[in-house]
Amino acid sequence: MNQDFEPACRRMEWLDPFYQSVWEKAFQDAIPISGTFELTPRCNLNCRMCYVHLPAEEIPCHGRELTAAEWLRIAEEAREAGTTWLCITGGEPLMHPEFPEIWRGLCEMGFFITLQTNATMVEGKMAELLEQYPPRSAKITLYGSNDEVYEAVCRVKQGFTRAHAGIRRLMEMRIPIQLVSTIIRQNEADAQRMALFAYYYHLPWAATGSIKSSLRGAHSEAEEVRVTEKLEEAEKEQIRRRLKEHPVDITRKPCTYCKDYRLGYWILWDGSMRFCSFMNEPDISIRDRSFREAWQALVQYEEELDWPPECKSCPVSKACFKCAATLATECGSVHRVNDAFCNRVKQYYDEEKGKWKLWDRNI
Numbered sequence: 001m002n003q004d005f006e007p008a009c010r011r012m013e014w015l016d017p018f019y020q021s022v023w024e025k026a027f028q029d030a031i032p033i034s035g036t037f038e039l040t041p042r043c044n045l046n047c048r049m050c051y052v053h054l055p056a057e058e059i060p061c062h063g064r065e066l067t068a069a070e071w072l073r074i075a076e077e078a079r080e081a082g083t084t085w086l087c088i089t090g091g092e093p094l095m096h097p098e099f100p101e102i103w104r105g106l107c108e109m110g111f112f113i114t115l116q117t118n119a120t121m122v123e124g125k126m127a128e129l130l131e132q133y134p135p136r137s138a139k140i141t142l143y144g145s146n147d148e149v150y151e152a153v154c155r156v157k158q159g160f161t162r163a164h165a166g167i168r169r170l171m172e173m174r175i176p177i178q179l180v181s182t183i184i185r186q187n188e189a190d191a192q193r194m195a196l197f198a199y200y201y202h203l204p205w206a207a208t209g210s211i212k213s214s215l216r217g218a219h220s221e222a223e224e225v226r227v228t229e230k231l232e233e234a235e236k237e238q239i240r241r242r243l244k245e246h247p248v249d250i251t252r253k254p255c256t257y258c259k260d261y262r263l264g265y266w267i268l269w270d271g272s273m274r275f276c277s278f279m280n281e282p283d284i285s286i287r288d289r290s291f292r293e294a295w296q297a298l299v300q301y302e303e304e305l306d307w308p309p310e311c312k313s314c315p316v317s318k319a320c321f322k323c324a325a326t327l328a329t330e331c332g333s334v335h336r337v338n339d340a341f342c343n344r345v346k347q348y349y350d351e352e353k354g355k356w357k358l359w360d361r362n363i
Contacts, residue, residue: 026082026263027263039091039093039269042059043091043095049225054091062270063271064271079110081295086106087114087139088106088114094126115135117141119162119166137176140163141182167201179198179204182207209227211225236348239348248320254324276325278329281301305334320349
């Protein structure tokens with residue numbers, strides 16, 4: 001397969017040359033080498049910005065959780081199709097009613113597994129299970145450096161105390177850990193202390209202020225908790241850089257900007273296979289078809305999805321960088337744009353273009 005652009009998978013610098021060549025081959029042949037199993041929308045935290053979490057009583061209104069037998073059937077078929085790397089997430093994945101059975105089965109299949117968890121449940125029998133069947137790595141969401149911040153963000157008591165204990169337990173097991181934080185108004189002032197926490201334990205830490213609204217029924221407060229001022233400046237900086245160095249090529253289709261393009265997939269808790277967890281399409285159910293059939297349908301979706309006509313003729317398209325998920329969550333669908341989104345980008349574009357013109361005159 002020939003591409004006139006560099007696929008995102010080639011920028012995965014953390015892979016050694018051997019694995020980079022494996023991913024390159026998978027990209028060329030559209031092999032689903034990487035998958036994410038979103039086991040459940042259940043969570044013992046209630047984070048203000050979460051786009052997945054559903055209270056247990058609301059789950060039947062949105063679908064049915066896959067059973068352990070269903071997850072393991074999907075996993076066997078995914079392995080046969082080429083999946084090697086697997087991320088297990090939620091909600092909080094440890095809250096799936098059959099998590100131990102699912103976890104043992106996946107580990108015994110030999111996947112390279114990353115467990116994404118809030119670490120508050122890594123204790124007792126669950127800790128023993130992870131010690132017996134350790135993941136290749138753990139990605140842990142860190143929301144603050146003390147219980148007060150956790151309560152403000154996650155609306156639970158002693159959240160940090162429990163997460164801290166879980167992190168220490170995983171460290172004792174010598175499981176590689178990466179900490180990730182979402183910065184919102186309720187923990188913005190604590191960001192430096194979170195960084196110091198990571199530094200103290202010699203753990204990599206990544207923070208983001210990017211929050212997307214939920215299209216999947218979760219009671220997200222994304223609009224209320226975003227640190228809007230910093231996001232505006234970040235978006236202006238993106239436009240500034242693209243005007244000068246890397247203009248957006250609107251002829252590239254939406255999915256081609258993502259590292260999962262032709263390589264990865266999400267399977268949601270209700271059995272839907274998706275290109276991206278933030279989106280509410282395509283409607284590909286893996287309950288009533290084989291994994292290979294679902295994957296082929298997903299690749300076809302990726303190849304056919306295109307930008308709305310308005311984007312292709314927009315005069316600021318070279319400065320307007322967006323992925324399919326951005327368009328879907330900000331405009332309600334990847335197939336349309338709305339005035340609020342367009343007008344904001346055009347305003348930033350005009351401001352930054354004016355600055356560049358002034359800069360040019362001064363030269």
